[in-house]
Amino acid sequence: MLTLTDNASTIVTTLVSRQTDAPDAGLRIHSTQPSNADEGARLAVLVAAAPEPQDQLLEVSGTRLFLDESAAAALDDKILDAGVDDEGSVSFAVLPQVA
Secondary structure, eight states: OOEEOHHHHHHHHHHHHHHOOOTTOEEEEEEEOOSSTTSOOEEEEEEESSOOTTOEEEEETTEEEEEOHHHHHHHTTEEEEEEEOTTSOEEEEEEEOOO
16 A cells, blocks of 8 residues: 655645645546657646545545556555655655565
8 A cells, every 4th residue: 555754744735735625635646648658657646626436545644645546556555755845846756665
């Protein structure tokens, strides 16, 4: 199952609360089409008021994530980390879980 670093949890919670006041809101992680045939699927994020019907809901310490089927499969054994640069831009990193 996907886990979050403390940093990622704080950043996701802050992003969601700044963009919506919907009580069931969360960060939706979904797959996008690759820009060319040589690339694998890419993942994208957006703040969503509620999950899509097919999304897997993951709640970690009050942080809500909505994962589409492809994202759930790709992230099942990963750790999500996040950071904010000096200009306020958020970036996410997917790391392997250490057994």
